[in-house]
Every structure is written in C-alpha cells, then in structure tokens.
Amino acid sequence: MVVKVYGPDYGSPKRVLVCLIEKGVKFETAGIDLFKGEHRAPDYLKLQPFGSVPVVQDGDYTLFESRAIIRYYAEKYKHQGTDLLGKTxxxxxxxxxxxxxxxxxxxxxxxxxxxxxxxxxxxxxxxxxxxxxxxxxxxxxxxxxxxxxxxxxxxxxxxxxxxxxxxxxxxxxxxxxxxxxxxxxxxxxxxxxxxxxxxxxxxxxxxxxxxxxxx
Amino acid sequence: MVVKVYGPDYGSPKRVLVCLIEKGVKFETAGIDLFKGEHRAPDYLKLQPFGSVPVVQDGDYTLFESRAIIRYYAEKYKHQGTDLLGKTxxxxxxxxxxxxxxxxxxxxxxxxxxxxxxxxxxxxxxxxxxxxxxxxxxxxxxxxxxxxxxxxxxxxxxxxxxxxxxxxxxxxxxxxxxxxxxxxxxxxxxxxxxxxxxxxxxxxxxxxxxxxxxx
Missing domain, CATH: 1.20.1050.10 (Glutathione S-transferase Yfyf (Class Pi); Chain A, domain 2)
Known part of the structure; x- marks a missing residue:
C-alpha cells in the first residue's frame, strides 16, 4: 500500500515528506490548494476535521498532524532507513x-x-x-x-x-x-x-x- | 532515584504530575514562583534555558517540555500502572x-x-x-x-x-x-x-x- 500525503506544496506536509524519504517509505502526493479553499471541502474535512494540512492515508489508516505522522513512521520503520528517534x-x-x-x-x-x-x-x-x-x-x-x-x-x-x-x-x-x-x-x-x-x-x-x- | 518535578503549582507541570501518578512513579516537587521571577534565575535557566515550567531531574537525566516528559515516562514504564500509549x-x-x-x-x-x-x-x-x-x-x-x-x-x-x-x-x-x-x-x-x-x-x-x- 502506498502512503498518500495531502498538501505537499506547503510547509507542514514537507515535514512528512522529508521523513518518509529518510525512512525509505514509498509515497504519493495529493495537491490541496489552500488559496482555493480546498482544505474546507466536505470530503477533505472528513479526513482532517480542522481543515489543515497534512493528512496521510495509508490503506484504512488515516493520520493528521505532521509531528504525529513523522513519529508514527519513524517508529513503524524503526529499523529501515535513517534512525530518527535515537537509540535509547x-x-x-x-x-x-x-x-x-x-x-x-x-x-x-x-x-x-x-x-x-x-x-x-x-x-x-x-x-x-x-x-x-x-x-x-x-x-x-x-x-x-x-x-x-x-x-x-x-x-x-x-x-x-x-x-x-x-x-x-x-x-x-x-x-x-x-x-x-x-x-x-x-x-x-x-x-x-x-x-x-x-x-x-x-x-x-x-x-x-x-x-x-x-x- | 526519586524524580524531581519543578513548578507543581502551574498548569503544564500538572500534566507531568498526573501522568507520574497514573504510572505509579514516585516523585518529589520543587516550587518555582513565576510571580517572583524564579524561572529567570541563572540556576533554573541551566535546567530549562527558555525559563518555563516544568523541568524534571531524574538522577543525571534532565528533561523539559511537559509533553516530552509524559511521553518519556509512559514509554519507560510502559508495563507499570495505566498504559497511556495504546497497545499498537x-x-x-x-x-x-x-x-x-x-x-x-x-x-x-x-x-x-x-x-x-x-x-x-x-x-x-x-x-x-x-x-x-x-x-x-x-x-x-x-x-x-x-x-x-x-x-x-x-x-x-x-x-x-x-x-x-x-x-x-x-x-x-x-x-x-x-x-x-x-x-x-x-x-x-x-x-x-x-x-x-x-x-x-x-x-x-x-x-x-x-x-x-x-x-
């Protein structure tokens, strides 16, 4: 299952992108245009109820808040790619x-x-x-x-x-x-x-x- | 070694206190009077360079930022007291x-x-x-x-x-x-x-x- 990251053009989603690359996790991106209000669309709010970016979809699993997402992937792929959590x-x-x-x-x-x-x-x-x-x-x-x-x-x-x-x-x-x-x-x-x-x-x-x- | 928590009278340090109690971790407290500027004293700034509360001392280990501290103790004592991190x-x-x-x-x-x-x-x-x-x-x-x-x-x-x-x-x-x-x-x-x-x-x-x- 390829991880899908919403909103790659903005700052907070880039926290997720750089960490996924460091961990060697494959992903695809989905553009969200904040200037057109796409973060306020009902379908988007079902994924991210506060209307902010990023959110990731990973099969049935949905997660938002960039710093929560990077912790999740750093832990899930602890022994793959760069270790980003320290050894102890x-x-x-x-x-x-x-x-x-x-x-x-x-x-x-x-x-x-x-x-x-x-x-x-x-x-x-x-x-x-x-x-x-x-x-x-x-x-x-x-x-x-x-x-x-x-x-x-x-x-x-x-x-x-x-x-x-x-x-x-x-x-x-x-x-x-x-x-x-x-x-x-x-x-x-x-x-x-x-x-x-x-x-x-x-x-x-x-x-x-x-x-x-x-x- | 008893954990020492600075600033128990204020909001953020109470995040730490409630979690330590849930985990069954013994601790003592050290009062910091923000109204008297005790968080700006040089000795305190050596522990917490931004001059905010809380900070904990645990033997030689010093940690600040309440949400970092609660993650640390929830992980360190994962199988003691209330599990506060989820099972998976x-x-x-x-x-x-x-x-x-x-x-x-x-x-x-x-x-x-x-x-x-x-x-x-x-x-x-x-x-x-x-x-x-x-x-x-x-x-x-x-x-x-x-x-x-x-x-x-x-x-x-x-x-x-x-x-x-x-x-x-x-x-x-x-x-x-x-x-x-x-x-x-x-x-x-x-x-x-x-x-x-x-x-x-x-x-x-x-x-x-x-x-x-x-x-």
Missing amino acids: IEERGLVEQWLEVEAQNYHPPIYDLVLKIVFGPLMGDTPDPKLIKESEDKLSKVLDVYEERLSKSKYLAGDFVSLADLSHLPFTQYLVGKVGKEYLIRDRKHVSSWWDDISSRPSWKKVVELWPGLY | IEERGLVEQWLEVEAQNYHPPIYDLVLKIVFGPLMGDTPDPKLIKESEDKLSKVLDVYEERLSKSKYLAGDFVSLADLSHLPFTQYLVGKVGKEYLIRDRKHVSSWWDDISSRPSWKKVVELWPGLY
Whole structure:
C-alpha cells in the first residue's frame, strides 16, 4: 500500500515528506490548494476535521498532524532507513523535548513571519513592521538558546540527527528564502553550521526540488 | 532515584504530575514562583534555558517540555500502572495525533483565556473583552470537532484513556473554574461526559488537592 500525503506544496506536509524519504517509505502526493479553499471541502474535512494540512492515508489508516505522522513512521520503520528517534529511551526523550521546543517555541514566531511576509501579501494584506519586529525578536531569543545548545552537540537531541532537527527544515527554508531573514541563521556560528548540515541532506534537497511551493 | 518535578503549582507541570501518578512513579516537587521571577534565575535557566515550567531531574537525566516528559515516562514504564500509549503502533499514532491537537489547536486559545482572565489581573492587567471573545470563539470551534470525535469513541484516541486525554486536564480545570466558562464544556454532551470521566480519575483529584495553585 502506498502512503498518500495531502498538501505537499506547503510547509507542514514537507515535514512528512522529508521523513518518509529518510525512512525509505514509498509515497504519493495529493495537491490541496489552500488559496482555493480546498482544505474546507466536505470530503477533505472528513479526513482532517480542522481543515489543515497534512493528512496521510495509508490503506484504512488515516493520520493528521505532521509531528504525529513523522513519529508514527519513524517508529513503524524503526529499523529501515535513517534512525530518527535515537537509540535509547533517554535519547528518544531528548528527541521529544527538542521536537516540542520546535513546535512550542520555534514554530510560532517563524510561522507568523511566513504568514505576514509570504502568504499575507498574496491575499492582499500589507505586512505590519511592528508585528514583524515582534516575531523576529521572539525568534532571535529562541535561536540564542539553539546557538548555546548546538555549541555542545552536533544536533539538537545529541550527536545524531533526529526528527527534532528535520522538523525545522520546512519553515527555516522560508526564513532564509522569501522571508528574507537569513541573517538570523548566519549571525550564529553553530546554528549556521547546523542549518548547512541538515538542509544539504539529499532527502531535503529532493523535497525542495520536487515541491518548491512558495520557496 | 526519586524524580524531581519543578513548578507543581502551574498548569503544564500538572500534566507531568498526573501522568507520574497514573504510572505509579514516585516523585518529589520543587516550587518555582513565576510571580517572583524564579524561572529567570541563572540556576533554573541551566535546567530549562527558555525559563518555563516544568523541568524534571531524574538522577543525571534532565528533561523539559511537559509533553516530552509524559511521553518519556509512559514509554519507560510502559508495563507499570495505566498504559497511556495504546497497545499498537497504530493506536500510539492516534495518541500522538490527539496530543498534537491538544498542543496546537486546543491549548493556544485556552492558554490565552487563562492568561487574560486568571493571571493577567494578578499582574495588574485589565482583560480586553474583544480578545477574550476571539479566544473563546477559537476554542468553541475546536470543541465542536471534539464533540463529533467523542460521539464516536469514548476517549480521543479510541476506547482507551491515553496521554492525549490527560494532557487536557490542567488547563480545562482552569476553564471550568476561575476562567468561568464551564458552559463551553457543558453545552456539548459528549465533551461533558468525557470531562466528567477524566477529571474524576483519582490521579487528577489528588493533583488538584495537593497542588491547587490558582484553581
């Protein structure tokens, strides 16, 4: 059964795509056009009742929320492809910790920047410099903690790449691209090296090449 | 080694407390007074660099982010106390899905209500009715999805209680208490039964009795 991933053109579904490639899991994609409101169509809401992307269908099994999906496939194919969960329960604990940090601390300000600078203008909104500055300041403080952490270990959860690192790829790609704030990464030596490392993985280069979306 | 949990008087650390009790894991607590800025003290920031609660110390192992901590202990003590992860990888996938929904959809508006109505006034802020209405409307839409889901299964991830359900306890307790919006739960038949079920668990009653905080 081939896994079907909805919404490959957007950021959160790309978390799923890069992890499926790392795990060597075959998949196909189904486009969902948010600008045309396809995420609000009744058939789509049966799969994802909150109307967001991604959702995956895997035979009879349906799963949504990108970070839940990547945990599921990392566990299901634990011994296939790149191990993304760490080797011990303690390592997995740290993977979970930094995956939560990505979701709770890193994602909200970077998502605000992407919405205001990339998506907003496409819908006729004018970005508010004061709100952009607030989001940037929040993200800077988070990145200061990352800089300290990454001065001590190669990846966020330790000396192994994991879901926690890969989960940062889709929205950081916007940050260094259309958001126009690559300096937030480059001004921090260890964050900059980490970004070069994870964004040059063949899995991620393939995702960006095949589904460039608004990058 | 006894697990040490920091910040038991606040909402997020209570996710950890209730799960440790369910798993039969012994722990002790260490108070952190956010109003006195103890979460900004250098020694605390060494444990939790973002200055939030909770953090746990378990021998040499330190872990933060409440939802990462509860996953760690649910996995470490998989066969002790209440199984909170489901029996199969597919069940765990659904636990992860609804735990993410709690974190991404449910928590942000309910946290806003708690901040504005309970914590804000203690720091001299006057709640803004318009912003409160916005948060309430967002939460209502999320609860409509829950009502539909809980009409089909007893708990969020299926017919078994899990981390996904328990993770809702601390902030929903504020909602039905000092926030003064119990009707958001009671107006929905299945959400109301689910709330009665999970909030009457001895583990949760013990948490509220021992660490009432601002409930």
